[in-house]
Amino acid sequence: MTLAAPRASERSVRPLIETHPIRHPDPQDADAMGRRAWWLIVLNVLIPGSAQVLAGSRRLGRFGLGATLFGWAVIIIAAGLALFSRQSVIWLVSGPLSWFVLTLVQVLLVGYLVLWIVLTLDTLRLLRVIKLPVITRWAAPIASVLVLALIGSGVVFAAGAVASGRGALGTVFGNSGPSLPPSDGYYNILLLGADSGDGRDSMRFDSISVVSVNATTGAMTITGIPREMPHPPFSEGSPMRALYPDGFESHSDKTCGWNPWMNQVRNAAEVCREDHGAGLYPDAALHGSAPGIEATKDAAEGVLGIEIPYYAFVDMNGFADLVDALGGVDITVTERLPKGGPPPGSGAHDVDDWAIGWIEPGEQHMDGDTAQWYARSRYTTSDYDRMKRQRQLQEAILAQFTPENVLANFGAVMDASTALASTDLPQDKLPEFFDLMMKAKAQPVTRIELTPENGIDEKDPDYELVREMVHDALHPPKKETPES
Structure with a gap:
């Protein structure tokens, strides 16, 4: 061929x-x-x-x-x-x-x-x-x-x-509570802040507030609850209400006692109980919470008169990392504040003897360490002023949560968030909450401080008045339009 x-x-x-x-x-x-x-x-x-x-x-x-x-x-x-x-x-x-x-x-x-x-x-x-x-x-x-x-x-x-x-x-979000619809038009979240470095068994909540987010508009209202608010009532159906029907009470004990304050509820519900609160709140751990947190939720519900299904705990020892991951925050400082505090049992009263630095008045771009001390500082100021500063920081951090900023620093933000927070927010709610947060950024945040200057007696609070204040803020009366 x-x-x-x-x-x-x-x-x-x-x-x-x-x-x-x-x-x-x-x-x-x-x-x-x-x-x-x-x-x-x-x-x-x-x-x-x-x-x-x-x-x-x-x-x-x-x-x-x-x-x-x-x-x-x-x-x-x-x-x-x-x-x-x-x-x-x-x-x-x-x-x-x-x-x-x-x-x-x-x-x-x-x-x-x-x-x-x-x-x-x-x-x-x-x-x-x-x-x-x-x-x-x-x-x-x-x-x-x-x-x-x-x-x-x-x-x-x-x-x-x-x-x-x-x-x-x-x-x-490994363990979370049930996914629930908004209550009366709002998602209410208990926001707790504390230092956990001394051990969880002795930890008390230094910052207690409730964030109410309008489920339609994203409008945000933050209600600050003083940590030493006395005799808080518990909501209907709470196991703590059966123990304290007339409001939370103090308990004297050489080994484990507490004052009748809001931030001491955890001691009564969890720390000082032999079963660590499992008998009161048997499903708490399964839903990513704890008996002390659930009891504090019930107290916050009783104080404010609203349903609070979720919480978010902020560990102040990891707070600085989140602020740094977001690139810092812009804050207007109104008074000179010291960094640090006197050593325990030192009896040092002169602030110059123990202050490790100062936060000066004026416009400041704060890094994480400075922001942490701004939220913590209490030795030259009152607890009520500290509450206001914490709310101010919450708003400043919200302003930094832009999609561009989070994506640009995604790894650092995620790492900081892991060390910073625990919550029982269900993961399937995150897309909806993120969308509401973006809407909230375009609106002013309403703040309610339960302080004497707003008519709330620090020693004998009128809880009916408190609930009325919260209701009017969340559901303001509609303005009547003149008839034509």
């Missing part, structure tokens, strides 16, 4: 293919080899896989090029959702499927980075370094490796941020 001679068209194309300057360069032409090297490096950076399609293994190149185009498509779709359907993005990264979605994103990021390393090493092989001009022989591989290291570190950072987000969601 004789083979047919190549057709004229085939004979004319073959020399062009065999002399293609990218796939079949002339190794004797150093300048052409140099230009080819830079083209391959640029193509590997801009369109990974294309260098192999043109000059190397087409199978590897097609795989790399397909992965690149897939990645571009995912980025374009994600950007479109972020611009036109932000709620969908929030649902994907924080909703019920968040663990699967974030794990998939992390796997794809790491997998693509490994593929790109393989493509870069193969591209360096295709350069035929020994045939390049002397300068290009060194510059091309160095440039290729530097670009790979720069962009690769970005991919590693992104994968780490995704892992931090997944871990934070699992840690903070």
